[in-house]
Amino acid sequence: MEEWEEPGPEVVKRFMYVNRRAPYGTIYALECLEVVLVAAAFDQDVSVVFVDDGVCQLKKNQDTTGIGMKNFSKTFGALDDYDVEKIYVEKESLDARGLNADDLVIPVEVMAAEDLREIMAQQDVVISS
Amino acid sequence: MKSMLHLINKSPFERTALDSCLRLAKPGSSILLIEDGVYAALANAAHAEKITGRMEDFTFYALAPDIAARGLGDAPLIEGLVAVDYEGFVDLVADHEATQSWL
Numbered sequence: 079m080e081e082w083e084e085p086g087p088e089v090v091k092r093f094m095y096v097n098r099r100a101p102y103g104t105i106y107a108l109e110c111l112e113v114v115l116v117a118a119a120f121d122q123d124v125s126v127v128f129v130d131d132g133v134c135q136l137k138k139n140q141d142t143t144g145i146g147m148k149n150f151s152k153t154f155g156a157l158d159d160y161d162v163e164k165i166y167v168e169k170e171s172l173d174a175r176g177l178n179a180d181d182l183v184i185p186v187e188v189m190a191a192e193d194l195r196e197i198m199a200q201q202d203v204v205i206s207s
Numbered sequence: 208m209k210s211m212l213h214l215i216n217k218s219p220f221e222r223t224a225l226d227s228c229l230r231l232a233k234p235g236s237s238i239l240l241i242e243d244g245v246y247a248a249l250a251n252a253a254h255a256e257k258i259t260g261r262m263e264d265f266t267f268y269a270l271a272p273d274i275a276a277r278g279l280g281d282a283p284l285i286e287g288l289v290a291v292d293y294e295g296f297v298d299l300v301a302d303h304e305a306t307q308s309w310l
Binding site for chain 1: 210211223224227230231232233236304305306307308309310
């Protein structure tokens with residue numbers, strides 16, 4: 079067992095946030111987005127992934143006026159302002175839901191599972207929701 | 208150090224966590240079934256083939272106390288899948304570079 083070393087301030091870790099849930103049925107999607115925006119302030123290497131129903135969070139034309147909840151799909155546009163530029167969406171999950179990159183609120187990198195798994199395997203910390 | 212330890216804590220009958228993990232985990236990773244995830248460890252259950260078909264890609268583990276808690280202590284587990292106790296769980300976490308929980 080190696081000794082634990084406290085990372086110094088210069089150490090940049092790779093954080094990946096994996097979104098797997100649709101936006102309004104549970105609070106996970108909104109909470110994860112807020113965590114990402116907070117984490118982005120710490121100058122780490124942050125990437126955000128959307129797979130399974132998580133891809134539905136990015137669907138254009140969301141209108142929540144009828145359900146009394148905040149439409150947070152517009153907030154994804156803030157990721158770029160926070161220099162979160164690594165946004166990956168799994169192609170298989172889009173295909174399964176009849177979606178493509180043009181249906182999404184922000185520009186993303188659409189990636190096949192076999193490529194996404196390589197990036198996922200390189201992370202220091204993966205947080206799934 | 209081995210690569211990534213993936214934790215599955217949801218039943219394969221109710222959720223897609225195991226399917227997504229098997230699709231996106233890099234071969235060579237380890238997968239530990241805990242809590243309701245242990246229902247995927249049963250040799251005679253409907254989802255067994257998902258694991259038996261990937262034995263060459265991943266090392267599979269299941270948390271024995273969770274199996275026992277669900278009355279499955281005598282049920283046959285998938286061959287090659289390793290049952291571990293809480294100490295084994297800790298060892299697995301320590302022996303991998305990172306852990307990913309598929310909530």
